[in-house]
Structure formats: C-alpha cells, structure tokens
Amino acid sequence: MAAEGNVEQVLLSALAETERRFRLVSDESPVMIWICGSSGERHFVNRAWRNYLGVPDKEPDEIDWMSFVHPDDRIAYKEMMDDLLAEPRRGEVEFRVMRPCGEWGWIQERIIPRQDSNRSYGLMAAAADVTLVKQSEELLSQAKQRMETEVRRRTRHLQKMTLTDALTGIANRRHLFDQLASEIGGQRQEPSDVSLLYIDIDRFKDINDRLGHPIGDEVLIAVARALQRQIGKGGFVGRVGGEEFVVILPGASPQMAKDLAESVRTAVSRLCIASVGHPVTVSIGIASRWPEEPAEDLVRRADEALLRAKQNGRNCCVPFAGEPALA
Numbered sequence: 001m002a003a004e005g006n007v008e009q010v011l012l013s014a015l016a017e018t019e020r021r022f023r024l025v026s027d028e029s030p031v032m033i034w035i036c037g038s039s040g041e042r043h044f045v046n047r048a049w050r051n052y053l054g055v056p057d058k059e060p061d062e063i064d065w066m067s068f069v070h071p072d073d074r075i076a077y078k079e080m081m082d083d084l085l086a087e088p089r090r091g092e093v094e095f096r097v098m099r100p101c102g103e104w105g106w107i108q109e110r111i112i113p114r115q116d117s118n119r120s121y122g123l124m125a126a127a128a129d130v131t132l133v134k135q136s137e138e139l140l141s142q143a144k145q146r147m148e149t150e151v152r153r154r155t156r157h158l159q160k161m162t163l164t165d166a167l168t169g170i171a172n173r174r175h176l177f178d179q180l181a182s183e184i185g186g187q188r189q190e191p192s193d194v195s196l197l198y199i200d201i202d203r204f205k206d207i208n209d210r211l212g213h214p215i216g217d218e219v220l221i222a223v224a225r226a227l228q229r230q231i232g233k234g235g236f237v238g239r240v241g242g243e244e245f246v247v248i249l250p251g252a253s254p255q256m257a258k259d260l261a262e263s264v265r266t267a268v269s270r271l272c273i274a275s276v277g278h279p280v281t282v283s284i285g286i287a288s289r290w291p292e293e294p295a296e297d298l299v300r301r302a303d304e305a306l307l308r309a310k311q312n313g314r315n316c317c318v319p320f321a322g323e324p325a326l327a
Helices: 002-027 047-053 071-086 131-163 173-185 204-211 213-234 254-269 295-311
Strands: 032-036 042-045 091-098 104-115 120-129 194-201 236-241 244-250 282-288 317-319
Touching (some): 071 091, 131 173, 173 194, 213 236, 254 282
Antiparallel strands (some): 032 120, 104 120, 194 282, 236 244
C-alpha cells in the first residue's frame, strides 16, 4: 500500500509540475490562451489575455469574462461555448471585446476540447487579435462599394451618351427611331395609332453663316426646349440631325397631331433669342400612321410633308397629302 501511495504522489507531483511549466510558458506567449473546466468556468487565463483586456491580477474565476464581449456577439459566443462543452469538438469563432482604451477589438479564437481516452473535462482556447485584418476587410468592402457605385454611375452616363443628343440633351436619332419602332411594334393592329411631326428650323444655314456656330447652337437648344415644353409627357422628342427634329405622338389622331404642330410652331416663333435679332420659325410636316404601315414609310411621309411646308413658304404646318382633310 505504501508503494501505491508513493506512485500516486509522484504522478500528482509530475502533473502539478507539468501544469506549472505550461502556465509559465503560456504567460510568455503572445498568443492569448485560456483554459476552462467542464462547467465552463475559466481557471487559467494567460498574461497576454489579461494585458489585452486590461483586467486586474485576480483569480480567473473572480472575473466576469463574458462582460468584455460585445453585446451583439455575446449571445452567439455563449451558445457556442455551451455547445462545445456539451458535445466536445474543435471550434472557431470571431467576436469583439472591449479594450482598455475604450475601443472594440476583433478576436479570432480557436477552441479545442480537453480530453483523455475516456472523458472530456473542459476546453482550451488560443486567440489572436485580428482587428487590423477586420479594418482592412472593411476598407476593402467600402472601396468595392465605391467602385461599384462609380461603375454604375459611369454606365448610366455612357448609356445616356449613346441615347442622348450631346448638344440639346434630347433623344438622338438612334434613340428616337428605336422608340418609334417600339411604339409601332407593340401596336401593329391599330390604324393611325401613331403620328409624327417632322420639324426643320427655317433658314438655319443663314443663321450659322451670318452669326456663327455658337449662335446656331444656341438656337438649336432653345428650339429643343420649346418642343419639350409643348409636347410634355404626351410625346417623344428627338433630334435627327442638323436643324431637324422629330416628335412621336402615340395615340394622336391626325387632327390632334395638327393641333400640336400648330402649338409648337407658335411657341417657337415667340422665342426671344436676342443674339439672333429676328424671330426663329419652323416648318413642320405631319403624318399619321396607316394600317400595317412600317416605321420607315411613316417617317418618309412626314419628311415629304415637311418638304411641302418649306415649299409653301416656311413657318407653317402641312399634313401628308394623303391624309384626311383637317380643320
């Protein structure tokens, strides 16, 4: 019996010496280490952890370690500890803790079970400060968001450039005729469901030659704005090139198109462009779609009506010759 007692005492002494050496080594380690028993209560926390949190040199079981964990992380962290104690296995977790400076530090912790061949008797964890990594990730995320926002902005700008006349800000030729194809494509069975106004600024070449292109540009911009004001949301205005504009009027009858054309002509003639020195006028050709008529034929007829308006002395509105008589 005495021999057995001596063996047990030797084993206990060896175990105590092993634990003492582990504590000495871990206290010198930059890795933050803690050990808990099967209840989850920590009975060893090394110096690196204590220094990181700025806790007093008390016994580990006298300190509320969970109180250092960020409130938003606390429940998930505690649930993970409970799960690992109930079903011993390796785990990894990231969470925030309060530093002595009053700021939150990010921790990455790896946890392993303390086991012998027959049973589990607690957990051991090693942790590292990953605050700088998290800050870098946040900076990268913010940079990515800014880049994505800028890409979207530039994409919208490029799309606008491909659809907009650079000088006047209204639809360009491509956008205008795409819109016309869309209007006709969606309503092929409806006769006279779309009308067009083909508009030309009278004697625009004389304005450019006599006053210069900057004044000519000023006239183009003023006319484009007048068209938009008169048409509003009831139509679609675009510049097809030079001093020519086209207005698409969905659902407009020939008479409605004629009335709108007259309002446009009057509005333009009342523009006050001081640098020109005389009223600016427009000639307008009008065409309403015939049954099953393709877009290109409708545009051609409106252009022919415009030619007749210019032949009739300009500053007037003329419907295509084949249209019904208008008031």
